[in-house]
Amino acid sequence: MDTEGVRSFVRAAELGQLQHAADELGVTQQAVSKRIAALERELGVRLFTRTARGVELTLDGQAFLAHARAIVAGADRAVAAIRPGSRALRIDVLGLRSAQAVVLHDFWRAHPETALDVVTLRVDDPRAAVAAVQAGDVDASFRSVTDPAVLPRDVRMVHAFDSPLELLVGPRHPLASARTLTPVQLRGHRIWVPGIAPRSEWADFYDQLVTHFDLRVDAAGPHFGDEVLLDVLADSADVATLVGSRDRYLWPTNHDLRRIPIQDPTLAYPLSLVLPRANPHPGLRAVIDHLRSLAPLPVDTWRPSWATTPA
Incomplete structure (x- = not known):
């Protein structure tokens, strides 16, 4: 199975448009379309339906997406294993129009030299995001586990903003x-x-x-x-x-x-950042420093009981 075809599928699924996926991957939209078509032929199913707004996952596409992410993550880890420190910092956000993505974009504009990969895991249960951090699929995730006592020992959660x-x-x-x-x-x-x-x-x-x-x-x-x-x-x-x-x-x-x-x-709404306790990606320190620099809210602010304290 062509991993670049799988990667093109994942980015198109996350962004909702072939052109946006092509822009991120540095190829033409036609190349992305051909990769996905070849992948669909190999699998014998349709992964997307085309709409006026872009592409939407079919039921088969939804079922394949989590496995496709694992394939891409495995390929990235294989490359990183022979090129230590070369992989971009990968952070999960709830959506590309969410406050987390906006704040990360502000960080990247201030630090354009940072290799940053913003992804959306599309999972509702924060424990699934924690598992992705544990597995090394992402370096950090903007999620909150409302009962910190259930966090695994090898993962920590810090206040983001x-x-x-x-x-x-x-x-x-x-x-x-x-x-x-x-x-x-x-x-x-x-x-x-x-x-x-x-x-x-x-x-x-x-x-x-x-x-x-x-x-x-x-x-x-x-x-x-x-x-x-x-x-x-x-x-x-x-x-x-x-x-x-x-x-x-x-x-x-x-x-x-x-x-x-x-x-x-x-x-x-309190936002937290979940990251590994040991050997976090070196780029995370600058992100956390940026989060700390954000203007605080007024003293008269209501937060839920599980809100974490600043990092």
């Missing part, structure tokens, strides 16, 4: 004209956060948030993607959602969505 939340609403929502909001003002309003995965760190976060502030968080229905969520908000007079202040969301201008900061107290 806190992400303040904003309310995202459409123009007809009753809170749309507010410049800032308090948590008390959110009571009684429907906050829609579809697809909250059981056993995920964000499930624990929303459980504590709802209990502490008596809010109404609705997790009903599958998450069909940010574009669908934004379409619903734009058309609704009573649905809102919560987003991180650094998270990137793009929508058509006619949606007229509004991002409203929440204060008194600020609601913060």
Whole structure:
């Protein structure tokens, strides 16, 4: 099996577009398309369906993705074994538009000499990300294990940064004209956060948030993607959602969505970095130093009980 074909498949799956995968791999889109087509012929299945927005995994593609990542990681480890210290720093983020990716991009702009590989493991259970760190598939992961006592001895978790939340609403929502909001003002309003995965760190976060502030968080229905969520908000007079202040969301201008900061107290989603205790990648030190340099949130900030202390 051609490992470059497998690598092209993995990057296309993670980025959602063949051109973006080609740009990262330093080849043409046609080369990526040919590699994936050859891989599909070898496997005897279709891995992607083509859409107007790019490519989406088929059920066979979803089943193959985790194994494909393992193949690529194994090939990378084989190369690293004969070229010590040559591999790029590989860090897992929840999504390429997430606050973690934004902060890493800021770090890379300040340190363009750093060889950095930003990946998305696409797993909900943080223990799966911990296992990837243990196996050396990634050097670090922006995940939080809400019970640090269950962390393996060879892995540690440090505070990365806190992400303040904003309310995202459409123009007809009753809170749309507010410049800032308090948590008390959110009571009684429907906050829609579809697809909250059981056993995920964000499930624990929303459980504590709802209990502490008596809010109404609705997790009903599958998450069909940010574009669908934004379409619903734009058309609704009573649905809102919560987003991180650094998270990137793009929508058509006619949606007229509004991002409203929440204060008194600020609601913060704590982000942690999971990394190995022994022999971490040498590039991690600079990343942790960058995280420490981020501006702190106000003293009047609410965090869940499992928030870790600064590194």
